[in-house]
Amino acid sequence: MKPLYLTAALAAAVLLSGCGKKAETPAAEPSAAPAPAVASAASDMGKMDMPVGATMAKSTGTVTAIDKVAGKITLDHKAIPEVKWPAMTMAFAAKPALLESVAVGDKVAFDVTITGNAGEVTAIKKQ
Ligand SMILES: [Cu+2]
Structure with missing residues (x-):
């Protein structure tokens, strides 16, 4: 994609x-x-409080992997219509502190800033 x-x-x-x-x-x-x-x-x-070309979106999904050392979280996420992404499993960048609040298998709601075909989770909450 x-x-x-x-x-x-x-x-x-x-x-x-x-x-x-x-x-x-x-x-x-x-x-x-x-x-x-x-x-x-x-x-x-x-009006856009983010880098040019970045899109902010909210979605939900399931945590499938967490790499605290690399600062990555893999989410089986629902479709994100803001960037025309279908549902998929993919890794997102995330600040280490943010990764402390969730565990593999958790269903989560999250905010993500997407630039090109990569994204950073900026907020995440267990559902
Ligand atoms: Cu994706």
Whole structure:
């Protein structure tokens, strides 16, 4: 599974919004033409409190493996429609402290930040 097309589409959308048409409207500060465009792009980005191209999602699943040394958790997770992922078993990065709260076999609800075809679990809770 390599949803790279989605990343490309997201990147294109970000680029399009970043160079939107706002610069062509009369600038509030005529003395600094490029400034409004920069400010506009920055405020658009401000809505997304995460790296460009990353998607935050919530899902549920079952823990199938935990590697505290590597900081990885393997989850048999349900579909994640935000990134068009089907249900699957895969490893996610996770902070060590987060891995202390769950065990193999637990059914969990989790938050994940997905970038490309990798993800980091940012919150997890046993159900
Ligand atoms: Cu997956």
